[in-house]
Amino acid sequence: MTEAIQKSLRESPIARWTAMFVVSMSMFGAYYFNYAGSSVKPILETALGWTSNDIGLYTGSYGWFNVFFLMLIFSGIILDKLGIRVTGLAATAFMVVGTALNYWAMTSLSSAAMITLPLFGYIKTQVIISCLGFAIFGVGSEATGITLSKAIVKWFKGKEMALAMGLQMSIARLGTALALAISLPLAIKFSYSTPILLAFILMLIGLIAFITYIVLDKKLDASEKNLVVEEEEPFRIKDIISIITNKAFWYIAILCVLFYGAVFPFLYYAPDFVINKYHVSSQFAGFIPMLLPFGTIFLTPLFGGIYDKKGKGATIMIVGAILLLIVHSFLAVPFLNYWLFAAVMVIILGIAFSLVPSAMWPSVPKIIPEKKLGTAYAVIFYIQNIGLVVIPMLLGVVLTASNPNVSPNKALIKSSIEQSFNKVLATNQITYKPSDLSDAIDKTTENVVDSIVQTTFYTPAPQNEVDTAALANNIVTNNLIAAKQLSLNNGSKNSLLAMGNAFSKATYPIIKNEKLNITYNYENDILLFVLLGLLSVVVGFLLKLEDKKKGYGLESPNMK
Numbered sequence: 001m002t003e004a005i006q007k008s009l010r011e012s013p014i015a016r017w018t019a020m021f022v023v024s025m026s027m028f029g030a031y032y033f034n035y036a037g038s039s040v041k042p043i044l045e046t047a048l049g050w051t052s053n054d055i056g057l058y059t060g061s062y063g064w065f066n067v068f069f070l071m072l073i074f075s076g077i078i079l080d081k082l083g084i085r086v087t088g089l090a091a092t093a094f095m096v097v098g099t100a101l102n103y104w105a106m107t108s109l110s111s112a113a114m115i116t117l118p119l120f121g122y123i124k125t126q127v128i129i130s131c132l133g134f135a136i137f138g139v140g141s142e143a144t145g146i147t148l149s150k151a152i153v154k155w156f157k158g159k160e161m162a163l164a165m166g167l168q169m170s171i172a173r174l175g176t177a178l179a180l181a182i183s184l185p186l187a188i189k190f191s192y193s194t195p196i197l198l199a200f201i202l203m204l205i206g207l208i209a210f211i212t213y214i215v216l217d218k219k220l221d222a223s224e225k226n227l228v229v230e231e232e233e234p235f236r237i238k239d240i241i242s243i244i245t246n247k248a249f250w251y252i253a254i255l256c257v258l259f260y261g262a263v264f265p266f267l268y269y270a271p272d273f274v275i276n277k278y279h280v281s282s283q284f285a286g287f288i289p290m291l292l293p294f295g296t297i298f299l300t301p302l303f304g305g306i307y308d309k310k311g312k313g314a315t316i317m318i319v320g321a322i323l324l325l326i327v328h329s330f331l332a333v334p335f336l337n338y339w340l341f342a343a344v345m346v347i348i349l350g351i352a353f354s355l356v357p358s359a360m361w362p363s364v365p366k367i368i369p370e371k372k373l374g375t376a377y378a379v380i381f382y383i384q385n386i387g388l389v390v391i392p393m394l395l396g397v398v399l400t401a402s403n404p405n406v407s408p409n410k411a412l413i414k415s416s417i418e419q420s421f422n423k424v425l426a427t428n429q430i431t432y433k434p435s436d437l438s439d440a441i442d443k444t445t446e447n448v449v450d451s452i453v454q455t456t457f458y459t460p461a462p463q464n465e466v467d468t469a470a471l472a473n474n475i476v477t478n479n480l481i482a483a484k485q486l487s488l489n490n491g492s493k494n495s496l497l498a499m500g501n502a503f504s505k506a507t508y509p510i511i512k513n514e515k516l517n518i519t520y521n522y523e524n525d526i527l528l529f530v531l532l533g534l535l536s537v538v539v540g541f542l543l544k545l546e547d548k549k550k551g552y553g554l555e556s557p558n559m560k
C-alpha cells in the first residue's frame with residue numbers, strides 16, 4: 001500500500017481548507033437571505049401594501065416549522081443517522097425551494113388577493129405563501145448550519161477546528177453584511193423583488209457548492225478506508241438521552257440562548273434605541289448597529305485561532321459574557337447619551353459577539369461524541385430559536401408597559417376609521433352584518449395603530465407630541481378617497497375587510513407625512529439585556545467548573 005493511499009485527506013491542508021470554503025458557500029447565501037427581507041421593509045410597505053403586521057409575521061415565519069413542528073430536532077437526528085451528504089443536500093435543496101416559493105409569491109401573486117385561514121384570520125394570500133416559503137427556507141438554513149458544523153468537525157478534529165468554524169461564520173456574516181449593504185439600494189434601483197432574486201441565485205450557488213463538497217467528502221472517506229480509524233457505534237435514538245442528561249451540554253445551550261438573546265434582539269431595536277437615547281438622526285441610525293456584524297467577520301476567526309493554539313475555551317466564553325454585561329450596563333446609564341459612546345459600545349459588543357461563538361461551537365465536540373453531534377447542535381439551535389421568538393416578544397411587552405403615554409390614541413383612530421367605513425357604506429347604500437363591520441373596523445384599527453408604532457420606530461421627526469387627532473382627520477379624508485376607488489357592491493365580510501385593507505394601505509403614506517415623534521424610553525428593555533448578560537456570566541462560570549470536574553478539556557488547545 002502506498003503512502004498516498006494510507007494518508008487521510010484530512011492531513012492535506014489544501015484539501016481541508018478547500019472543503020471548508022466550498023461547504024461554507026451555502027451559509028453565505030442563507031445569512032444573506034435572512035437579512036434581505038427585513039432590509040427592504042419600507043419598499044414592501046409601499047410597493048405591495050404589506051402592513052407592519054404582515055412584515056412581522058413574515059420575519060417570524062423563519063422559525064415556524066423548526067420550532068412548532070420540531071423540524072430542527074428531526075434535522076439533527078437525520079444528520080446523525082443518514083450523514084452529512086444526504087442531510088446537507090436535502091437542506092440546501094430546501095433553501096432553494098423555500099426561496100423560489102417566496103420569490104414566486106412576491107412577484108406572481110396579486111397583493112390584493114385575500115384568504116381566511118384558521119389561526120391567521122383574514123390575510124393576504126401573498127403574505128401567507130411568502131411566509132410558507134420563508135419557513136421552508138428556515139428549515140433548510142438551520143439544518144445546513146448544523147450540517148456544516150459537523151462537516152468541519154469531521155475535517156478539522158485535532159487540527160485548526162475553531163479557526164475553521166470561525167472562518168465559516170465569517171463567510172456567513174459576509175452574507176449578512178452584503179444584505180445590509182445592498183438590499184435596499186437594489187430594491188430602490190430595480191424592484192422590491194430584486195434582493196429576493198439575488199437570494200435565489202445565491203441558494204443555487206450554495207446547492208452547487210454542496211454537491212461539490214459531496215465529491216470531496218467521498219474522497220475523504222475513500223482516503224480513510226484503509227486506515228485504522230476508531231470505529232464509532234452508529235447513532236441510536238436513545239443517544240438523545242445521554243445528550244440531554246449532560247450538564248455541560250445544558251450550560252452551553254443555556255449560555256447560547258441567553259447570549260444570542262441579548263445580541264440579535266438588541267440589533268433589532270438598536271436603530272430606534274440610538275435615535276431615542278443618543279439623538280442620532282434617523283438617516284444614520286442604522287450605521288451604528290451595522291458596526292457589529294462587520295467587526296465579527298475579522299475577529300471570530302482570530303479568536304478561533306487563539307482557542308486552537310492556546311485553549312481557554314471556557315475562559316473565552318466568560319470574557320465574552322462579561323463584555324456583554326459591561327456593554328448593556330453602560331448603555332443603561334441615563335446620562336451617558338453621546339452617540340460616539342453608543343458606537344464604541346457596539347464595537348465592544350462586536351468583540352463579545354466574536355469571542356463567545358468562536359469558543360462555543362468548537363467546544364460542543366469536546367463534550368459530545370461525533371456520532372451525536374448533529375442532534376446536539378440541533379437541540380442547542382432549537383433552544384436558541386425558542387429564545388429568539390420569546391425574548392423580542394418580552395421586549396415589546398416591556399417597552400409598551402414602560403411607555404404608557406407615547407402610544408397612539410387608539411380610540412381616536414378607531415373612531416375615525418368607523419366614520420370612514422360608515423360614510424362609504426351609507427353613500428353607496430351597502431347593507432352589511434353589524435358584527436362583520438365591527439370585526440373589519442377592529443382589524444383595520446389594529447393595522448393602522450401597528451403601522452404608526454412601527455413607522456415611528458424608524459422615522460421620528462422634529463415634533464414634540466403625537467398628533468393623533470390630525471392623523472385621525474387625515475385618515476377619514478384620505479381613506480374615503482381610497483375607498484371610493486373600490487368597487488364595493490356588497491357588504492360581505494370579505495369586502496368589508498378588503499375595504500379595511502385599502503384603508504390601512506392608504507394610511508401608510510399619511511403616517512409617514514404626519515412625521516410623528518414618539519420618544520421611547522428603552523431603560524427597562526436594556527435592563528432586561530443586563531439581566532441576560534449577568535446570567536450569561538454565571539452560566540459561563542458554571543460551565544468552567546463543570547469542565548474542571550469532568551475534564552472535557554475546554555481549556556486545552558484543539559490542535560494536537
Ligand SMILES: NCCCC[C@H](N)C(=O)NCC(=O)O
Pocket residue numbers: 034142145169357381384
Ligand atoms: N439569523 C441567524 C441565523 C442563525 C443560525 C444559527 N442558529 C446560529 O445561531 N448560528 C451561529 C451564529 O453565530 O450565527
